[in-house]
Amino acid sequence: MGRVRKVLTGRLAVGALVLAIAGAGFGLYWFQPWKLWQDETVDEALPGVVQASEPPAAAPSGKPSEAPSPPARPQALASGELISHEHATSGSVKLVRLADGSHVVRLENLDTSNGPDLRVWLTDAPVKAGKAGWHVFDDGEYVSLGRLKGNKGSQNYTLPDDIDAARYTSVSIWCDRFDVSFGAAELARA
Template sequence: MGRERRARVRPWLAGVVVVAVAGAGFGLYWFQPWKLWQDETVQEALPGPVAASTAPAGAPSGASAAPAPVGPVTLASGELISHEHATSGTVRLVRLADGSHVVRLEQLDTSNGPDLRVWLTDAPVKKGRAGWNVFDDGKYVSLGKLKGNKGSQNYAVPEGVDPAGFSSVSIWCDRFDVSFGAAELARG
């Protein structure tokens, strides 16, 4: 009878082990806890002015076909505040010489995490827990995956998006719908 009882318990125990291993695997994939100890530093230069045009053939030296383009201009900026994770750095909305726009993160320092994005939003930046979940309530544009959790990086604003309609930037965890940190853009 003891052997018969053990035979009935083994399939049940094997099922529990399979479910536990599958659950642990899913949990590791979903939460990616190792990223908390992995830093990714990205250092990008701000895109500079487009090269000046050259003088047309036969023109006197020093003459040019068109004026040299104006370098990047900061339209708005702000300081990142912490939300779900300690976050610091500066955010600048920059118009480039060709008329395109980029959001520039400078001296960014935040935690790494799964599925982090840079969002341009119209949401107000609130301190503390009140600001964790507000950025997907209104209008927002994802500028792409966060390139690194440390450093200075550029994120192109898509063509056709008017940056004047947005007032903040969030480092957004798309997987858990929470802001790691955000900055209000003060127009300059």
């Protein structure tokens, strides 16, 4: 009887060890805690900003040719400052109409923590400070503009053509894995 008890106790110990290792592996995959110490900086230029051009060339008659009309420039339609929610977050957000009529959400000087599944959301939710703002963004309408390119820097996120940008009032850096906002900005119309 003592030998049977030792065998059962050994099998239970091995089973518990296997479950503990599997649980630790799943926890590491799910939470990805190392990302809290890894920064990814992305610095993109605003699309459609034209650099200074050369002066107009002279026409064959020797007179300078007429300068073409200046190209349309991007126009900021709304902007706001990011506030912290789940993680310390700072920077500014702009909703910009480009010269071709398309729209982008631009994050400038973003500084937040990295996370396992961060997205940029354009939402109709109000921005609330503190813990009250953690879970409000998935209650209303939102458009996911894609994965956050980097947790630091300046980045652009293109709005789909069928989206009416005027219907949305805020931007959130959203952790899709844990359904929580890292930070958000209320968009004030220009």
